[in-house]
Amino acid sequence: MSNHPPKITATHVNVWYGAKKAIDDVSIDIDQDSVTALIGPSGCGKSTFLRTLNRMNDTVANARVQGDIRLDGEDIYSPDMDVVQLRARVGMVFQKPNPFPKSIYENVAYGPRIHGLASSRSELEGIVQTSLKRAGLWEEVKDRLSDSGTALSGGQQQRLCIARAIAVDPEVILMDEPCSALDPIATAKIEELIHALKGRYAIAIVTHNMQQAARVSQRTAFFHLGQLVEYGATTEIFTNPREERTRDYITGRYG
Numbered sequence: 001m002s003n004h005p006p007k008i009t010a011t012h013v014n015v016w017y018g019a020k021k022a023i024d025d026v027s028i029d030i031d032q033d034s035v036t037a038l039i040g041p042s043g044c045g046k047s048t049f050l051r052t053l054n055r056m057n058d059t060v061a062n063a064r065v066q067g068d069i070r071l072d073g074e075d076i077y078s079p080d081m082d083v084v085q086l087r088a089r090v091g092m093v094f095q096k097p098n099p100f101p102k103s104i105y106e107n108v109a110y111g112p113r114i115h116g117l118a119s120s121r122s123e124l125e126g127i128v129q130t131s132l133k134r135a136g137l138w139e140e141v142k143d144r145l146s147d148s149g150t151a152l153s154g155g156q157q158q159r160l161c162i163a164r165a166i167a168v169d170p171e172v173i174l175m176d177e178p179c180s181a182l183d184p185i186a187t188a189k190i191e192e193l194i195h196a197l198k199g200r201y202a203i204a205i206v207t208h209n210m211q212q213a214a215r216v217s218q219r220t221a222f223f224h225l226g227q228l229v230e231y232g233a234t235t236e237i238f239t240n241p242r243e244e245r246t247r248d249y250i251t252g253r254y255g
């Protein structure tokens, strides 16, 4: 495990949708050097919790978040926090690949351009190239950068979305079931990519697939009915869980 202080600390987090409580007093640290998997049955609040980490819930009209969430010690819900900046620092990849209906190049160049990360066209080209390389897509697209991002296969589109997140130089990447729309080969590529990105970015991934959690993560958080039941080293959670509810879930008794 990491020698660094946690990248993100979430303490006593509660989330409501209107009167319905979706997250109940959850405290978690997200480690800089690990991949953290969030697992649990459908509707247990995994995505809701993940979205609190870059304030994506701000965009949901009836959602209300309470608690303390810090990125490198900085309160991300502080009124001083620039949310656009925060979402560049804490990037997100969604279940369904969602490239912009623009060229492959533009998909990746857009973020660095609006954030003013490149002072020249060649610098911007360099960022696009590096991001596509880190996302494991460069070899497949280098000769067709002006083709539409939406013309790529689903797995390529998802790697394009990862390149788009990487392009704005994030510190954390949140992935919300990034492989659920992909076939096994495309899924394996994303899992390899997660391995390759580990350490450079703190990564938190929501997954329904327990084998995937076991393969890609070093830490696992098990959620049930909006609560964090157990959080620890992935090997411990899968081989020697402390809680009966965790054991029931990983042995397939529900969910």
Ligand SMILES: Nc1ncnc2c1ncn2[C@@H]1O[C@H](COP(=O)(O)OP(=O)(O)OP(=O)(O)O)[C@@H](O)[C@H]1O
Pocket: 017, 020, 022, 040, 041, 042, 043, 044, 045, 046, 047, 048, 049, 060, 062, 208
């Ligand atoms: N925008 C919303 N308005 C009202 N309720 C919501 C909203 N989004 C989610 N919920 C509810 O909050 C609870 C947690 O949902 P969430 O999507 O976070 O769970 P999840 O564990 O990610 O589920 P899944 O694995 O099915 O994606 C569920 O009961 C869900 O119906």
